[in-house]
Amino acid sequence: MEFAATKAWKEAVLKRVIYTNIPDAADSPAHDTVLYVGEQVVLDTLRRKYRNLPRQYVPLPNGLVAVQSTPSLSLGVFAKRAFKPGDVVVRERPFLIAAADIGFDPSAGGKKVNPLIGNSVLGEILKSAERHFLPPNRDGFAALLTDYSLNPVHDLMKDMFRSLFRIGEKDLETSGVYKDYRLVSRVASRINHSCSPNVVCHFDEATFTFNAVVTREIQIGEEILTTYCPLELPRAERHRYLLPYNIDPCRCEACEMTDQEGSNQRRKMIYDYDMHKVIQLSPRKALKELIGVRNAIEEENLQFLPVYPMVLQLMGSFWAKLGKSTLSEGLQKQADLYHSIHKSGPSR
Ligand SMILES: C[S@@+](CC[C@H](N)C(=O)[O-])C[C@H]1O[C@@H](n2cnc3c(N)ncnc32)[C@H](O)[C@@H]1O
Numbered sequence: 508m509e510f511a512a513t514k515a516w517k518e519a520v521l522k523r524v525i526y527t528n529i530p531d532a533a534d535s536p537a538h539d540t541v542l543y544v545g546e547q548v549v550l551d552t553l554r555r556k557y558r559n560l561p562r563q564y565v566p567l568p569n570g571l572v573a574v575q576s577t578p579s580l581s582l583g584v585f586a587k588r589a590f591k592p593g594d595v596v597v598r599e600r601p602f603l604i605a606a607a608d609i610g611f612d613p614s615a616g617g618k619k620v621n622p623l624i625g626n627s628v629l630g631e632i633l634k635s636a637e638r639h640f641l642p643p644n645r646d647g648f649a650a651l652l653t654d655y656s657l658n659p660v661h662d663l664m665k666d667m668f669r670s671l672f673r674i675g676e677k678d679l680e681t682s683g684v685y686k687d688y689r690l691v692s693r694v695a696s697r698i699n700h701s702c703s704p705n706v707v708c709h710f711d712e713a714t715f716t717f718n719a720v721v722t723r724e725i726q727i728g729e730e731i732l733t734t735y736c737p738l739e740l741p742r743a744e745r746h747r748y749l750l751p752y753n754i755d756p757c758r759c760e761a762c763e764m765t766d767q768e769g770s771n772q773r774r775k776m777i778y779d780y781d782m783h784k785v786i787q788l789s790p791r792k793a794l795k796e797l798i799g800v801r802n803a804i805e806e807e808n809l810q811f812l813p814v815y816p817m818v819l820q821l822m823g824s825f826w827a828k829l830g831k832s833t834l835s836e837g838l839q840k841q842a843d844l845y846h847s848i849h850k851s852g853p854s855r
Pocket residue numbers: 580581582583655656657658666667695696697698699700701752753754755756757758759
């Protein structure tokens with residue numbers, strides 16, 4: 508009985524999957540043919556939204572980063588030169604984009620992976636995806652699979668980067684399509700997790716490119732790190748989020764440092780920050796509060812968080828009220844840079 512239910516589910520899942528090779532943009536390298544595994548409605552919506560999907564993009568210069576061995580996490584991505592906030596370090600078309608919940612069991616409310624079959628369906632989908640590729644991408648994708656030393660095929664699915672297509676809510680409601688899409692990519696799939704990341708990742712729908720934008724200074728030789736979990740939480744809670752990504756325990760610098768209590772307190776302060784309360788305060792009191800939050804963000808190396816530019820901007824406006832225009836302008840400039848980092852795509 509269980510087998511029949513599982514088989515029916517598996518067939519239903521496989522029926523929902525469509526394979527589409529997104530055509531190459533003119534003049535872009537041949538490997539830029541993305542295999543899209545998902546629902547037709549997503550592609551149709553995107554095609555309505557952007558004429559000539561995918562649009563051409565401006566490639567980055569070669570050799571900005573390299574995939575190399577790490578001391579304990581198998582492979583990772585490393586800076587080959589120094590970078591500053593706002594620099595784009597990775598820009599690439601993924602090999603494959605897939606709905607994240609194709610491994611979820613609809614009979615379990617569409618939320619839980621069926622442990623009996625979830626991973627094998629994902630494995631089958633990934634394996635069958637391979638033969639749909641044009642040759643250059645097929646080789647790259649196969650290399651990523653066989654060379655994926657920490658993870659067998661089914662785990663690859665868990666490690667794909669979250670990458671939401673921002674298609675219309677109406678389309679989502681009427682079609683019931685998957686909301687969360689993930690990608691497999693030559694370089695991006697090698698970026699390890701850190702609870703104090705140094706890049707923010709964007710997927711640009713119009714050009715179908717993955718982009719990693721720097722959020723704090725990166726020295727030559729430093730590892731490029733993103734996050735797979737919410738960062739304002741204390742260590743133990745972050746670790747719960749990381750389990751499905753095969754991270755147990757997290758071996759990032761923030762989790763391995765000795766002052767965990769101090770770190771948890773700083774992250775709680777960031778989590779508890781309430782802009783609406785702060786704007787009611789007198790400028791001096793507000794600034795005291797804001798400086799505390801900014802310091803906590805910087806000490807935890809969390810310039811990655813969208814709250815960072817908001818805090819800077821508000822600090823600027825309170826300094827302006829106190830007549831400190833130079834301070835205010837400096838903060839506003841920094842806030843603008845970080846706002847653009849959070850919004851940025853490949854047009855930058
Ligand atoms: C997207 S892959 C990153 C590249 C991977 N290191 C490789 O060699 O291909 C994610 C996997 O790397 C490992 N990993 C990444 N960040 C980690 C961390 N902070 N702590 C422990 N393991 C991590 C986990 O095995 C995770 O499933």
